[in-house]
Every structure is written in C-alpha cells, then in structure tokens.
Amino acid sequence: MAVTIRDVAKELNLSITTVSRALDGYDDVAQATRIRVRRTARRMGYIPSRAARNLRRQRADIIGYVIPARGTRFTDPFFSEFIAGLGDQAVSQNFDLLVSTATPDTAAEKQVYTRWMQSRLADGVILSRVRLDDWRAKQLAKNHFPFVMHGRTRGEPACPFIEIDSRAGFARLVKHLVERGHTRIGYIGAPKKFTLQRDRFAGYVDGLRAANIPFDEALVGVGDLTRAGGYHAAQTLLALPNPPTAILGANDLTADGVLRAARERGIVVGRELAVAGYDGTEVSEHTQPPLTTLKQPVYDTARNLVKMLIALIQGETLAEPQIVLQPELIIRESTGG
Amino acid sequence: MAVTIRDVAKELNLSITTVSRALDGYDDVAQATRIRVRRTARRMGYIPSRAARNLRRQRADIIGYVIPARGTRFTDPFFSEFIAGLGDQAVSQNFDLLVSTATPDTAAEKQVYTRWMQSRLADGVILSRVRLDDWRAKQLAKNHFPFVMHGRTRGEPACPFIEIDSRAGFARLVKHLVERGHTRIGYIGAPKKFTLQRDRFAGYVDGLRAANIPFDEALVGVGDLTRAGGYHAAQTLLALPNPPTAILGANDLTADGVLRAARERGIVVGRELAVAGYDGTEVSEHTQPPLTTLKQPVYDTARNLVKMLIALIQGETLAEPQIVLQPELIIRESTGG
DNA sequence: CAGAAATTCCAAAACGTTTTGGAAGCCAAA
DNA sequence: TTTGGCTTCCAAAACGTTTTGGAATTTCTG
Numbered sequence: 001m002a003v004t005i006r007d008v009a010k011e012l013n014l015s016i017t018t019v020s021r022a023l024d025g026y027d028d029v030a031q032a033t034r035i036r037v038r039r040t041a042r043r044m045g046y047i048p049s050r051a052a053r054n055l056r057r058q059r060a061d062i063i064g065y066v067i068p069a070r071g072t073r074f075t076d077p078f079f080s081e082f083i084a085g086l087g088d089q090a091v092s093q094n095f096d097l098l099v100s101t102a103t104p105d106t107a108a109e110k111q112v113y114t115r116w117m118q119s120r121l122a123d124g125v126i127l128s129r130v131r132l133d134d135w136r137a138k139q140l141a142k143n144h145f146p147f148v149m150h151g152r153t154r155g156e157p158a159c160p161f162i163e164i165d166s167r168a169g170f171a172r173l174v175k176h177l178v179e180r181g182h183t184r185i186g187y188i189g190a191p192k193k194f195t196l197q198r199d200r201f202a203g204y205v206d207g208l209r210a211a212n213i214p215f216d217e218a219l220v221g222v223g224d225l226t227r228a229g230g231y232h233a234a235q236t237l238l239a240l241p242n243p244p245t246a247i248l249g250a251n252d253l254t255a256d257g258v259l260r261a262a263r264e265r266g267i268v269v270g271r272e273l274a275v276a277g278y279d280g281t282e283v284s285e286h287t288q289p290p291l292t293t294l295k296q297p298v299y300d301t302a303r304n305l306v307k308m309l310i311a312l313i314q315g316e317t318l319a320e321p322q323i324v325l326q327p328e329l330i331i332r333e334s335t336g337g
Numbered sequence: 338m339a340v341t342i343r344d345v346a347k348e349l350n351l352s353i354t355t356v357s358r359a360l361d362g363y364d365d366v367a368q369a370t371r372i373r374v375r376r377t378a379r380r381m382g383y384i385p386s387r388a389a390r391n392l393r394r395q396r397a398d399i400i401g402y403v404i405p406a407r408g409t410r411f412t413d414p415f416f417s418e419f420i421a422g423l424g425d426q427a428v429s430q431n432f433d434l435l436v437s438t439a440t441p442d443t444a445a446e447k448q449v450y451t452r453w454m455q456s457r458l459a460d461g462v463i464l465s466r467v468r469l470d471d472w473r474a475k476q477l478a479k480n481h482f483p484f485v486m487h488g489r490t491r492g493e494p495a496c497p498f499i500e501i502d503s504r505a506g507f508a509r510l511v512k513h514l515v516e517r518g519h520t521r522i523g524y525i526g527a528p529k530k531f532t533l534q535r536d537r538f539a540g541y542v543d544g545l546r547a548a549n550i551p552f553d554e555a556l557v558g559v560g561d562l563t564r565a566g567g568y569h570a571a572q573t574l575l576a577l578p579n580p581p582t583a584i585l586g587a588n589d590l591t592a593d594g595v596l597r598a599a600r601e602r603g604i605v606v607g608r609e610l611a612v613a614g615y616d617g618t619e620v621s622e623h624t625q626p627p628l629t630t631l632k633q634p635v636y637d638t639a640r641n642l643v644k645m646l647i648a649l650i651q652g653e654t655l656a657e658p659q660i661v662l663q664p665e666l667i668i669r670e671s672t673g674g
Numbered sequence: 675c676a677g678a679a680a681t682t683c684c685a686a687a688a689c690g691t692t693t694t695g696g697a698a699g700c701c702a703a704a
Numbered sequence: 705t706t707t708g709g710c711t712t713c714c715a716a717a718a719c720g721t722t723t724t725g726g727a728a729t730t731t732c733t734g
Contacts, residue, residue, distance in 0.1 A: 018684070051388055073418040
C-alpha cells in the first residue's frame with residue numbers, strides 16, 4: 001500500500017537504519033547519503049507510519065482536550081478560541097490535538113480521560129473549567145500523566161497551571177461600578193464546585209468591602225455559565241422589591257442572559273441598569289449594548305498551556321510552572337459607556 | 338510501566354493469543370476462560386496499547402476534521418455545533434476525533450491533510466466549507482482515502498456527502514419576504530469558490546424570478562461569512578440612493594453584521610429593514626432583534642457524516658451515499674415577526 | 675608503518691498488539 | 705480400535721519504525 005521505509009532503503013541499496021537516521025538528521029551518516037536519502041524519500045512520497053513510530057518511541061505526539069459540553073452544542077465562544085489556540089500551538093510543535101466532549105463529572109468524562117491515558121492515545125491533556133476538588137488532577141497526577149490546567153485546584157498544589165486572576169478582576173469591576181455611583185450591585189455566579197466561582201465571587205466581595213458596601217445575600221444569584229442560567233437568575237434579581245442597579249455575570253454568556261431579562265422588563269441597560277461580564281469573548285462585543293467585561297487572553301493562554309504541556313511531555317522541568325495573569329478591564333456601553 | 342497483554346497472560350498462565358481473543362470475544366475460547374480473562378484484565382487495569390493495535394490492524398480508529406479558521410478564533414458557532422456532533426458520534430462508535438485549524442487553500446491546510454492521510458494518523462476525514470473545485474476531494478479520492486463532505490463539489494460527482502438544499506431554502510426566504518411586501522431585496526454572499534455561495538445565490542435568483550422581480554446587480558454584495566464581512570457589504574448596500582428594504586445574508590454571522598450596520602444608521606430592523614440569515618445557529622436567537630433564518634440540522638448532520646465515514650472506513654458500501662435535506666424556515670422579528 | 679581514532683554504515687532487537695495456521699485433547703461414530 | 709470432528713488453546717509471524725551495539729572502512733597520529 002503506502003510506501004514504507006523499507007521501500008526507500010531498497011531503492012537506495014541502503015539499510016533501514018541508515019535511512020531512518022538520515023531522515024532524522026543524525027550525524028553518523030555521511031552528508032552525501034543524507035541528501036540522497038532525503039531526496040529519494042521525498043520523491044517516493046515517504047511519510048513514516050505514525051503507528052509504528054508511536055509504538056517504538058512510546059510517544060504519540062498527541063495532546064488531548066475534553067470540552068466540558070452539555071448537549072448538542074458548546075455555546076461558549078471561549079472554547080472556540082481556546083481550541084484554536086491549542087490547535088495552532090500543537091501544530092507548530094508537530095503535535096496533534098485530540099478533542100472530545102463530555103459533561104463534567106460524569107462516567108463518560110472519566111472514561112475519556114482514562115482511555116486516553118491508559119491506552120497512551122495521548123501523551124498529555126489540558127484541563128479547563130477546573131474544579132476545587134478535581135478528580136481529574138488527582139487521577140492524572142497519581143498516574144504521572146502529564147497535564148496542565150487553566151486555573152488551579154484546591155487539592156493538588158504542585159500541578160502546573162495558568163491562572164487568570166479573576167478575583168482581582170472582579171474587585172476592579174466592582175470598583176468601576178462604585179465609581180459610576182452604584183451601591184446595589186448584584187452577582188450571578190456558577191456552581192460552587194468550580195474554582196472560578198470561588199475566585200470571582202471572592203473578588204466581588206472584596207470589591208464591596210473595599211467600597212464599604214454591606215454584602216447582601218439577596219443580590220447574589222447562581223447561574224451555570226450559560227445564557228439561560230444568567231437569564232433566569234436575573235429574572236429573580238430584577239423582581240426584587242429593591243432590585244440591584246448593577247449586575248455582574250460570572251462570564252459573558254451569563255451577562256448576555258441578564259441583558260435579555262432586562263430587555264424583557266423594558267429596562268434600558270447602560271442607563272437604568274449596569275451589566276458586566278467576564279472573558280472578553282466576541283459575544284461581549286456583539287451584544288446590545290456591548291458588554292463591559294474583563295478580557296482574559298484566551299488564545300494566548302491556550303498556546304502557552306500547550307507549550308508547557310509539551311515541555312512536560314518531553315521530560316523538562318518548567319521554569320515557571322504556575323503562572324498568574326491579570327485580566328484587562330474593557331469598559332463598554334453596558335455600564336454607561 | 339503500563340500493564341500489557343503479556344502481564345495479563347502471565348498472571349493467568351495463558352498465552353497472549355488467548356487473552357487477546359478472549360477480550361475480543363472470539364468464540365474459540367472457552368466461556369469460563371473468557372470470563373476469567375476479562376475479570377483479571379479489568380482488575381489489573383489492562384487497556385490495550387493504541388500504538389500497537391494500530392500498527393497491527395493498520396487502523397487508528399481516528400477521524401480528522403480541519404476547522405477552516407482564519408485567525409485566533411473560529412467565531413462561527415456553526416463549527417462548535419458541528420464539532421460537538423462529530424465528537425459525540427465518534428465516541429459512540431469507539432472512534433476519536435482529531436482536530437486542527439487551517440486557513441482554506443493554504444500550504445498549511447494541504448500539509449495537515451496529507452500528513453494525516455499519509456502517516457495514517459487518521460482513517461478518514463470530514464470536509465466542510467466545500468469548494469466547487471476542491472483539491473481536497475480530488476487528492477483524497479486519488480489516494481483512496483475515506484472521506485465525506487458537508488455539501489458537494491462540482492468536480493467529483495461520486496463522493497459521498499450530505500447536502501442541505503440551501504438553494505431551495507433561499508428561494509423560500511425570498512418568497513417569504515415578497516409576501517411581506519418587499520421588492521427590493523438584497524443579498525450578501527460569500528467568495529465564489531464555495532459551493533454554498535453558488536447554491537444560495539442561485540436560490541436568491543430563483544426566488545426573485547418566481548416573484549417576477551428583476552434581478553438588480555447593485556443589490557448584491559460580497560462578504561466572507563463573518564460579521565465584519567456582512568457589516569461592510571451592508572454599509573455599501575444601505576448607502577445606495579435607492580437602498581434595499583430587505584437583505585439576505587449567506588449565513589447568520591453575515592446577517593448579524595447587517596444588523597450592526599443598520600443600527601449604526603439608525604434603521605430599525607424588522608420595521609424599516611428586513612434581515613435574514615442562514616444556518617439557524619444560536620447567534621440567530623440572540624441577536625437584537627432575533628434573526629429570521631433557515632435552520633439546518635448541524636448537529637445531526639455531523640453525526641450522520643461520521644456514521645457514513647466510519648462505514649466507509651470499515652469497507653462498507655453506503656446505501657445512501659448522497660443525502661439532500663431541506664432547511665427549516667424560522668421566522669423571527671428581523672423580518673417583521 | 676602500526677595502531678588509534680574517526681567516519682559511515684548495518685543487523686538485530688525491541689515496541690505490544692492481532693492473526694494465521696495449526697496442535698492437543700476429547701468425544702462420537704463407524 | 706480407528707477416524708473424523710469439535711473444542712480449546714498456542715507459537716510464531718507479522719505490522720513499520722527507532723535504537724543499540726558493533727563492524728567495516730578510512731583517516732589521522734606518533
């Protein structure tokens with residue numbers, strides 16, 4: 001069928017060894033033969049069999065990423081950007097990207113990870129939407145399987161990650177609103193198990209405290225990082241006898257849900273109600289009105305995570321295994337322009 | 338390191354052969370041993386090495402998909418839905434999904450496909466955003482590499498695909514607008530090389546003809562299937578001395594760009610201007626106002642494409658190699674409710 | 675010029691499966 | 705008792721690389 005290294009060797013009257021080493025650029029093969037081999041290999045259209053190479057080298061040159069998706073779509077453009085970053089960086093380092101979808105904390109999710117790990121289909125994985133106690137981190141660490149995380153867990157302190165300091169970000173967001181004159185500021189978060197919820201909520205509380213605004217539990221709603229979640233939580237908040245004048249969403253989708261709830265009640269966002277999100281994905285640019293948000297460098301973070309992961313796979317020790325970045329506050333019309 | 342089939346065999350005092358065949362459920366191994374093998378394998382946490390299995394079976398159980406992305410993000414939620422479908426179906430048939438991104442018709446794109454094909458990293462690929470003359474289809478067909486397409490090419494008539502009849506769809510869309518009283522209907526398309534442009538534009542023309550509306554070239558803009566493309570093309574159209582009263586976008590993103598252009602000019606969409614899109618992705622639900630659109634079953638189509646592809650990989654002949662589906666017209670406020 | 679060192683090549687051993695082509699043992703039929 | 709057919713198992717041969725541990729050959733060194 002396909003042309004193998006044996007064919008090339010036969011064509012050149014050389015041994016398989018020499019062909020292999022010539023192609024890999026070892027210097028125990030003469031300059032002249034190296035060139036000859038390279039040329040012939042190219043001419044014959046020889047490309048090494050991945051299966052054979054993987055078997056011999058005990059490496060697949062593949063990294064895996066499981067999209068934490070619920071149903072027929074993963075609506076969050078965060079993932080689109082993230083995947084684009086993963087893929088681009090992987091390719092640039094001659095790796096490939098394996099992708100699957102699974103609902104967090106299900107048997108299906110567990111299966112994907114163990115399968116990839118045990119069968120050595122992938123050499124390492126990238127974790128996102130990290131949970132405070134994340135069995136994935138535990139499991140992978142226990143098996144000495146390379147992985148890096150977007151965000152940190154509470155349990156495994158030694159694991160490499162890149163974290164965006166959303167706590168500081170949300171404090172800044174609250175400050176911004178306070179400066180605009182708001183005192184009743186609501187927050188719609190995510191399920192408690194996610195690290196991001198702990199951080200963003202803490203930042204929200206930090207911000208209130210810094211402004212000497214008493215914390216009011218009634219102004220806190222819980223969403224699920226989707227538009228629908230934000231919409232429903234916002235309905236409750238806006239129906240309060242003394243509703244908030246500003247609402248923070250744990251991410252842009254949540255905030256977009258808030259916008260919809262406001263619109264349905266005839267509330268003009270930007271004037272009567274301030275709304276802000278987090279992520280800085282493209283949704284935030286295209287909502288009506290455009291969303292004030294904290295932009296995190298999704299694409300670049302993804303690329304850097306891959307760099308770190310590949311370094312780990314190659315057995316290197318990371319100079320900076322734990323990186324913390326600051327999000328960028330982007331002020332748009334949804335908080336008054 | 339990991340537990341191999343040899344370890345299991347040794348533990349049971351059986352041959353490798355028997356263990357292998359027991360696990361694969363062959364009936365030339367006694368019921369009792371089969372159970373014993375299965376139990377021990379599970380207990381020891383044995384999972385076959387993918388590399389070894391791939392090498393021996395000359396199959397990877399992996400399918401590939403290249404996202405036609407431009408830059409740091411692939412903004413079109415179409416791809417999110419599509420990938421979700423591909424992944425889900427693949428997993429359910431014990432396949433995995435390899436994903437990469439590449440700008441259409443670049444050296445990088447070519448490289449990805451040839452690498453996947455030649456090195457047998459993947460057993461087959463899925464093509465989307467098909468071009469009228471698609472070198473990918475030619476190349477893959479020439480090498481007898483299994484593939485299926487979302488949409489058809491002009492060149493290779495025998496290739497399996499699933500097509501959504503967007504031509505009929507756009508004709509229906511025009512009819513809908515005509516019934517609402519529009520006679521000056523614009524169209525913002527995509528680069529000519531894409532099959533979808535040929536079809537959707539043809540549908541637009543069909544619709545005009547059916548309503549006895551003369552075709553006016555000035556009302557046709559060319560976008561690039563992004564919001565920005567739609568936005569710019571719409572600016573031109575809306576600046577005409579006698580601007581259209583309705584604009585069709587080749588997809589939802591294009592239409593969303595039109596909405597923005599209209600908003601900037603103070604035009605109230607739904608009343609002063611009708612706008613419609615295509616795809617029925619979630620953007621169309623969340624624009625302001627919500628978009629009338631032609632919904633195509635992205636998720637299910639993706640799943641079916643994978644089913645077809647895997648059948649091909651397994652050497653079966655497809656009962657229905659070429660499938661044509663009708664999109665569903667969804668009327669929302671952007672064309673008057 | 676002998677011996678050492680460098681250069682260039684290669685045979686053979688993995689890597690961990692699946693599959694082929696029997697072999698051994700047992701039972702039933704003749 | 706022999707023959708043939710089941711049932712249950714296995715040794716060995718792939719699959720196509722990379723890598724190890726030399727073996728030739730040539731060049732340098734004293």
